[in-house]
Amino acid sequence: STTDPGKERSGGGTLERAKQQGYIQVGFANESPYGFTDKSGKLTGEAPELARVVFKELGIKDVRGVQVDFGGLIGGLQARRFDTIAAGMFITPERCAQVAFADPDYVATTAFLVPKGNPKGIKRFEDAAKQNIKVGVLTGAVEEGYATKLGVKKGNIKTFADQPSAYEGLKAGRIDAIALTRISLADTLSKHPGAPYELTEAFVPLIDGKEQFGAGGFAFRKADTDLLNAFNGKLAELKQNNRLLPIIQPFGFTQAELPGSHTAAELCKG
C-alpha cells in the first residue's frame, strides 16, 4: 500500500486511470442535499448525481463515494483518498490556493430557519445581531464568518457538527435560528413535515458593500489538469443544453440556483 511519493506529487493521469478501472472515487461529507446516502445506503445528492452524468459521458462508468468529515475533504483529496470532491463545496480564494475548482454547478443564497411566524423578525444577520439572539451554524461553514463580520457576538454563535444536530439544537431551544444556505434548510425542513418552523426569504449577505456569493463546485487536485479540463468541458455542455437543472432539481434546486456564467477563476479572486 505504499506509493512512490515523487509520482504521487507530480499527479496527472487520473482521468486515464479512472477510465481504465471503470470507476472514480468522489469524496462527500454526508450533507443533504449536496452529497449523502439515501435510506438504502446509495450515494446520491446534487453533486454525486451530476458526477454520474458527467463522468459517464467521459467514459467512466461508475462513481463511488468516500465519506469523510467536511473538514477532511481537502485533506482526503490531497491524500488521494479520492479524486474529486463532490460535496457542493463553495469556491473561495483560500480553498483555491489548495485545490483546483471546476466551474460552479450552483449558486446559493443564504436563509434562516426560524420558528413559524418568525417572532423575532429575523431577515438578515444584522437583525440577529441587533436582537441579540443565538444563531446556529455548521462547523467550518461560511456562515460563521458572515455572522461574525456582521456583528453577531461570538457567544451567540453556536457551531454544530451537522444539519440534524443544528436542527435538534433549534428544537431544544439552544438557538433561535439556523443560518445556512436556503437549499440546505429547505431540505432539512422537508424531512420534518408539520414542524413549527419556517424559512426566511433567501438573501445574499453584504459585507463591506460586497455581495458574498456562495457558489459550489467540484474540486480536483491541482496536478489533475486533464481531469479538470474534461470535467469543465462537459459541464459547460450540460449548461448550454439546459440539462443541468433536471439533474439537480430533485434535490430542491431551482432556476434561481443555476450558476449562470460565473466561473471558478472569477470566484477564486474573491
Place this chain on the structure above:
Amino acid sequence: MSDVLSSYPLLLRGAWVTIQLTVYGSALALVLAFVFGLMGGARSAWVRAVGRVYVEFFRGTATLVLMYWLFYALPLIGFRFAPMFAAVLALGLNVGAYGAEVVRGAVKAVPKAQFEATIALNMRPWQRLRRVLLPQAVALMLPPFGNLLIELMKGSAVVSLISIADLMLRAQQLRQSTGQTTAVFLVILVIYFVIAQVLQLLVRYMERRADVMLGRRPGRAARSALDTLGAAK
C-alpha cells in the same frame, strides 16, 4: 421511528463492519499486547525501555488523532493504507498498549513462589514462562482483556471519521436522510449493547475454561482487584 427501523439493512451492514473492525483490531491488539507486555518484564533494560515507549506513546494518543494521522497525513509522505487497514492499525496500536500493561501486570501477579518452584525444578527461562507463568497469567488477563475488547468495540465508533461505513457512520447517514436523531441513536445504542453482551458471553466462556484449567470451581470468586488491573481502558 418506523422510518429508522425500515432502514435496518443499512444498520445491519454497519454493525457487520463494526464487528469486523472489532475482530481485526483485537487480533492485532492481542499480538502487540503480548509482544510489548513481555518486553516490559524483560531483564534487559533496553528491551524494557522499548516496551515502555510503545505503551506510553500509544496510551497517550487519542485514537481519533492517530487515525487522522494515518488517514490524511501519512499519504502525503508516500504511505497510503486502505481505510480499513488504517482503522485497524489505529485501534490495535491503541488498545494493544493497554493490553501490554495487562500482560505485564498479570505475569507479575503470578505468585513469586511459582517462579521459585520453576527454579527449584531447574527449568530454563523460556520453559518457566511457557509452561508455568503464562498459563496462569492468562487466566488473570482474561477479565481485563474482556473489558478492553468492549473498549475497542466502542472505540471503533470514531472510524466513521475516516470514511469507513461502520454502525456510527450508518447512523449519521440515516440521521441525515431521515432527520430522526433520537430514534436513530436509540436504535444504535441497543445494537451496540447487544454486540457488547455477545462479546461478554464469549469472554465469560473463556474464563470458565481457564477456571477448569486451574482446577478451580467455576465461579467468579477469583476475580478480585485484578479485575480492574487492566480495566483502566
Place this chain on the structure above:
Amino acid sequence: MATTDSAAQALPPREHADGIRFEGVVKRFGDNVVLRELDFAVAPGERVTLIGPSGSGKTTILRLLMTLEKVDDGVIWVNGHPLSHMKRGERLVPADDKYLHKVRGDIGMVFQQFNLFPNMSVLRNVTEAPVHVLKLSRDEANERARGLLDLVGLADKADSHPAQLSGGQQQRVAIARALAMQPKILLLDEVTSALDPELVAGVLDVLRDIANETDITMLCVTHEMGFARDVSHRVLMFDQGQIVEEGSPEKIFSEPENQRTQDFLHAVLDQH
C-alpha cells in the same frame, strides 16, 4: 544455545569434598545482616535439621542453596563445585545462567506452601521437569511419576488438579515432584507448618520412608521436634545468623548446653 565461554561448559574441578559446604557466607537484606560469616558443612548422605527462632536465617540458608538468593560474600560449595560463582581461568566470577542450571541439577526443594502448579494435573506437576529439563520421554517420565505418587500414597490422584487436594496431599505431591528430578540433596523448609494438625503425620511418614530407604542428603528446617529426633543425624541451632549449638538430636533435645537453645526448646515444646 551455543556457549560463548568454554570455561563454563564443564563444571570446574572438585576442590572440596562432596556434600554441602558454607565458607564465610554473608547475606544481607539492606542493612539487615542475616548471615554473618557462616561456616558449616553437610556430608553426603547426612540428614541435618536446622532449628532456631523466627527470623534467625534458616530459610535464607535453604534459599541460598537453591540459588533463589545470591550470597554477598563467601562461597557455598555443592558437591565440590562453587555455587553462585564459577571459575573463569583462575578467577571466581559470578555464575551465569548456564552454570547455575548445571549446579541446580543436584538440588531439590520442597516449599512450605507446596507451590504446585495449579494449571497442571498432579501427574503433569511431577513429570513436567523430567520431560522438559531432563528430556525424558513422556512415557518414562510418567512411569517414574507414578512410582513416586505411589510412594507418597497418591497413586489414585494422578489426574486431579492441585486445587482439589487437601494441604497434606498437595505437600506429598510436592515431595514427589522434587524427587522426580532425582536430586542428590533435598531441601525441606517447614514442609508441615502450613498444614492442619491432623494432616501433618501423613507427610512426615512419607519423609521418614524416604530418609530410611534412600541415602539422599537432607537439610530440613522444622518445628516438629519428634520428626527431627527420628530422622536427622545432626541438629544445628541457629540464632541471629550464626550456629550457636550443634550436635546429635539426643544431645540437643535432652541436654542443650547453650542458654538460647534451652529457652527456644522450652518455648516450642511447652505450648502443647
Place this chain on the structure above:
Amino acid sequence: MATTDSAAQALPPREHADGIRFEGVVKRFGDNVVLRELDFAVAPGERVTLIGPSGSGKTTILRLLMTLEKVDDGVIWVNGHPLSHMKRGERLVPADDKYLHKVRGDIGMVFQQFNLFPNMSVLRNVTEAPVHVLKLSRDEANERARGLLDLVGLADKADSHPAQLSGGQQQRVAIARALAMQPKILLLDEVTSALDPELVAGVLDVLRDIANETDITMLCVTHEMGFARDVSHRVLMFDQGQIVEEGSPEKIFSEPENQRTQDFLHAVLDQH
C-alpha cells in the same frame, strides 16, 4: 429508624433458661450437611471448649451464634431468646435486622485472624463499637478502652496502628475490642492458631486472667489442650457435626471413652 413491627421491638419472653441452647440445629452448605440435628446447652458463666477434627463444624457453631450464618433448621436460644427467629404473634418467623441487632448485643467474638480494622488506631478499634453502638461518649469509651488495653498489657500501644503490632499483640487488641462491648457470652475461634509459636503464651495468659476474674460465658474452639484443661469446665468432642463425647477436661483428656476422641487426641498430642 421507625419500627414497622412492634412485636420485634421488645425481645420476646424468655422461654428457656439463660445461657446458650441448640435445639435440633441443622446447617448445610450445599450438599454438605455440616451440623445434623445438633442439641447442646451451655449454662451462664460456664466455660466450654469444643474440640474435634478439621471440618467437623466447630467454627460453624460459633458463626451461627454470632449470626454470621443462618440455621437451616432447628432453633438456637441465647439467654432465652430465639436467635435467627423472632416471634410474630404466635409464630416464629425469620429474624429481621433489627431483631438480630438486639440479640447480638449479648455476644462477643474473637476471630482466628484477629480482623482488626487496619484503618483505625488500636484505641479507635476498641472504642468504635462502644461509641457508635452503645452510644457512650467518646471520653467514657476511651476510659473503658484504656482499662481493657491495660488488662491485655498494651496500654502503651493505644495510638499504634494494627499493622505495627505483632500477631500476638493484635490478637490481644481483638480480645479487648470484644470485651469493650461487655458481652455476656464470648466466642473464641482458635484464637492462637494464626500466631507464631512464641507469641501464643501471652494471648492465652490474658484469656486465663479473664476467665478467672469474670463470670463471662465462654465457648472456645482450640487446639491448645493445656489451655482447654486449665480454663474450661467442660469439653465437647465433635465429629461430623455431632457431639461424640463430652465431659470434664480431666476425663476427656485422660480417659476418653470414644474411639474417635482417642484417635484425635492421639494425633494432636503426638506430633509434638
Place this chain on the structure above:
Amino acid sequence: MIWDWHFAGKILPDLLRGLVVTVEATLLGYAVALVLGLLWAVLRRSPSRVVNQVVRWVVEFIRSTPLLVQLFFLFFALPSIGLTFSALVTGVIGLGVHYSSYTSEVYRAGIADVPAGQWEATTALNLPRRRVWFGVVLPQAVRKVIPTLGNYLIAMFKDSPLLLAITVPEMLHSAYDVGAKSLRFLEPMTIVGVLFVIVSVLSSLLLRRLEFRYGNN
C-alpha cells in the same frame, strides 16, 4: 503540504485555550465519575434484589455503549423532557456518567477485596450500617483502588475530544476550527496529538508516584 512553523506558532494560543476547556471538562467530569461510581458500587451491595439488579444493568448499559452516542443523546434528548443544560455541562455529565460505570467497577473490586473477616467483625461488634461503610469498608477499599482510579483520569482526558460533537469548544474543536478556516489540518492536528501525549505522559508519571505511595500497602 509541508509543515509550516510560522503557522503552527500562530495557532498555538487558540489550541491552548481549547486545552484549558478540555482539562476543565475532564476534571469536572472526573469528579462526577468518582462520586457517582461510588454510589453505584454501594447500591450494588444493597440487599434489595430489585435495586442491585437495576443498578447492575444500568451500569452495564452505560459501560457497553459508545460515549459519542451517549453524548448526542444527552445533548438532544434531554431538552425534550425539559432539562436544558449548556454544552459544557452536558459534556461534563456525559463524561462523568460514562466513566462512573468504570469507576463503579473499580470501587466494587476494592470493596470485594476487603477481607470477609472485616465484614464479620463489624457484625460481631453490631456496628450500624453507616459506620460499616464509612468507618470500615470504604476507607480500606478506596485506598486500595486509588492508583486504578487515577488511570481513568487519563482515559477520560483522551475521550474528551468527543465533546467536539456537541459543540464544546475543547482542543480538537479548536483544531477543526482553525483547520476549516485555513484549510491546513496537518499542523493543528499534529499539535493536538502532541499536546495530548504530553499531558497524558505527565499525568501517568504523576500516577506512578501515587501508585508507589498507595500501591504497595
